Amino acid sequence: MxxxxxxxxxxxxxxxxxxxxxxxxxxxxxxxxEFCVVNGENASGVGITPQQADEILDAGADVITLGNxxxxxxxxxxxxxxxxxxxxxxxxxxSLPGRGWGVYETQIGPVAVANLIGRCNMNFGxxxxxxxxxxxxxxxxxxxxxxxxxxxxxxxxxxxxxxxxRTTPTLAAPALQTSWILLPTMxxxxxxxCITPWAA
Numbered sequence: 001m002x003x004x005x006x007x008x009x010x011x012x013x014x015x016x017x018x019x020x021x022x023x024x025x026x027x028x029x030x031x032x033x034e035f036c037v038v039n040g041e042n043a044s045g046v047g048i049t050p051q052q053a054d055e056i057l058d059a060g061a062d063v064i065t066l067g068n069x070x071x072x073x074x075x076x077x078x079x080x081x082x083x084x085x086x087x088x089x090x091x092x093x094x095s096l097p098g099r100g101w102g103v104y105e106t107q108i109g110p111v112a113v114a115n116l117i118g119r120c121n122m123n124f125g126x127x128x129x130x131x132x133x134x135x136x137x138x139x140x141x142x143x144x145x146x147x148x149x150x151x152x153x154x155x156x157x158x159x160x161x162x163x164x165x166r167t168t169p170t171l172a173a174p175a176l177q178t179s180w181i182l183l184p185t186m187x188x189x190x191x192x193x194c195i196t197p198w199a200a
Contacts, residue, residue: 047072118151
């Protein structure tokens with residue numbers, strides 16, 4: 001069984017948002033996409049507003065992930081609490097609004113999505129992303145986990161290979177901060193996952 005995932009990295013500004021609204025559904029149809037995760041943290045240049053989040057979800061995204069610009073638009077705070085379809089990095093302080101991972105129903109059953117942020121060159125102190133990832137993996141159990149690891153330094157991304165010996169290769173565009181990693185938590189029961197990257 002194949003499960004086709006579209007991973008959209010870093011929608012940037014009005015042009016990126018317009019591109020997603022115009023092309024995402026057609027792209028999903030073209031590639032037979034069954035699940036779509038979009039990093040939307042720069043939809044307003046830096047940050048994202050509730051209206052922009054709604055527009056991304058209406059355009060065909062199943063889940064939105066964020067990154068180091070999560071808090072640039074303060075009006076997103078209540079939205080993070082209200083919607084389970086937008087994730088902020090899980091290694092932010094637990095007391096902050098929103099959630100860092102979730103489980104979503106798909107055609108192949110439940111799939112988890114998690115959002116983490118790196119520490120290198122960040123001007124704040126998120127928790128260790130690798131420790132948080134291990135906690136999430138324990139909570140997720142035996143369902144596939146798609147991880148958006150949002151990092152400034154490419155040197156942090158290969159560290160995700162230490163999470164589990166069965167981690168699949170990282171999918172990243174050199175110019176983007178977002179890396180998408182699939183962690184099939186039970187290889188014998190996991191479908192063949194095909195990830196298509198797209199930068200809007």
